[in-house]
Amino acid sequence: MVTLGDYLLVSGVLFSIGFAGVMLRRNLIIILMSLELMLNAANLSLVAFSRFRVDSSGLPNYNAQVFVFFIITVAAAEVAVGLAILVALFRARQTTDVKDISSLKF
């Protein structure tokens, strides 16, 4: 029997992997991919909660799935802008490594 907790645990593991990727990796593209992993982990727990809250007519709670729709849309826009910034940065500095981008560092 698969419970709600199993789905939440998978979501938590996925979020932690994405978080570790943001903390550990220095390549900006990989950091963006790890951000996507974290957003998708949140989506998974939203859909699991949606399926868990079944109303009297036997339908899941669709509010959470509408939120997932919004998250996917905003994430797609975020990736497009993030990658455009990355290309502009690569043109100026010829690097995607966060260690080489320290002009604002005090």
Next chain:
Amino acid sequence: MSPFLFWLFASLTVIFGAAVVINRNPVASALSLVASFMGLAALFVSLDAYFVGIIQVLVYAGAVMVLFLFIVMLLNLQAEERRRINWLAAAGGITVAVILLVQIAVTIRRFEAARQAFPPLARSTDDVWNIGALLFRNYNLPFQIVGVLVLVATIGVVLLSKREPQ
């Protein structure tokens, strides 16, 4: 959904998610991310969220990942050369992530409802119709705001990637 299929797709998602972080080659990372998203789409379908599963495949595994691969190949990024790993920083990052995971696991364990199975659904759930109705009735303003956001993102991308006139 049988438990076997659930654990199969869950482990697929998690293993390829870890491969995204571990791989040194950005192309391999991007392809692992595609595999991870496909496993995630299967998990969505197992939760009877067919519409979300399909847009996960179309938008993420399709559009977003093509964008990632295109940028990786445009910039011609090779596998990173082995730099000296700062073991202290790496251990710190892994420790913080593990602490976060343990906290999430403990919270789920204490959560009473997490031990229950999912209640049964009605015979037919017309989920595209239901999500669409909710989107245009209750969430009409946020929907239009998201439309403006996508437009602004498009203009921003064009502006950012335009070359400065010499």
